[in-house]
Amino acid sequence: MTLELPAGVRVREPREDDHGRVLAVLDLWWGGLKGASGAWERRLLLPRFLFQHFTPSSRLVEADDGTLLAFLIGFLSQTDPASAYIHFVGVAPSARRAGLGSWLYQDFFTRAASHGRRWIHAITSPENARSIAFHTSLGFTIAPGGSAVDGIPAHPDYDGPGLPRVVFRKAS
Numbered sequence: 001m002t003l004e005l006p007a008g009v010r011v012r013e014p015r016e017d018d019h020g021r022v023l024a025v026l027d028l029w030w031g032g033l034k035g036a037s038g039a040w041e042r043r044l045l046l047p048r049f050l051f052q053h054f055t056p057s058s059r060l061v062e063a064d065d066g067t068l069l070a071f072l073i074g075f076l077s078q079t080d081p082a083s084a085y086i087h088f089v090g091v092a093p094s095a096r097r098a099g100l101g102s103w104l105y106q107d108f109f110t111r112a113a114s115h116g117r118r119w120i121h122a123i124t125s126p127e128n129a130r131s132i133a134f135h136t137s138l139g140f141t142i143a144p145g146g147s148a149v150d151g152i153p154a155h156p157d158y159d160g161p162g163l164p165r166v167v168f169r170k171a172s
């Protein structure tokens with residue numbers, strides 16, 4: 001499937017000096033999900049090294065005036081030559097439901113496939129209904145989990161004690 005990038009936006013690889021401005025939008029873009037502990041968790045999920053050493057496989061989207069509209073942090077698996085992993089994605093509230101998140105994912109799928117990666121992996125918090133709807137709309141399947149949150153299979157303690165995750169996989 002080929003998607004059109006919405007008009008008036010530009011896409012590039014992130015740079016180290018984008019780290020702070022991406023961290024600065026997380027609370028607003030995630031709508032304060034899971035309160036103060038969620039905010040802390042999200043900041044720790046985006047350490048600076050991702051903006052130093054994982055940039056060729058990641059993307060940042062800006063409006064023509066430079067306003068940050070979206071980002072995707074992903075990489076080719078170092079362990080499994082058939083896999084790639086999308087770690088974090090965000091789209092500004094004002095730019096949602098216009099296909100930007102789908103465009104970033106499709107773009108990543110294409111680049112992953114060009115490197116021979118047949119599988120795309122991602123995870124999300126079971127509380128993040130929007131993210132679950134987004135991933136399933138793009139064809140991701142949810143792996144069976146040891147528990148369910150609101151009927152969604154989740155893996156308890158997946159990312160550490162008290163940090164359950166929904167685990168997605170999709171053919172690229």
Ligand SMILES: CC(C)(COP(=O)(O)OP(=O)(O)OC[C@H]1O[C@@H](n2cnc3c(N)ncnc32)[C@H](O)[C@@H]1OP(=O)(O)O)[C@@H](O)C(=O)NCCC(=O)NCCS
Pocket residue numbers: 029030087088089090091092095096097098099100101102103124128130131133134135137138
């Ligand atoms: C999840 C997110 C990235 C989606 O970005 P987006 O650009 O709005 O997504 P798209 O416009 O490409 O949506 C594609 C499809 O996903 C589904 N979807 C997206 N947002 C949805 C929502 N709020 N409710 C239900 N379905 C939704 C729909 O099926 C949508 O297709 P449609 O608009 O034709 O109905 C964005 O909402 C976001 O940044 N949320 C906060 C951060 C986050 O939770 N990130 C993911 C976890 S790391």
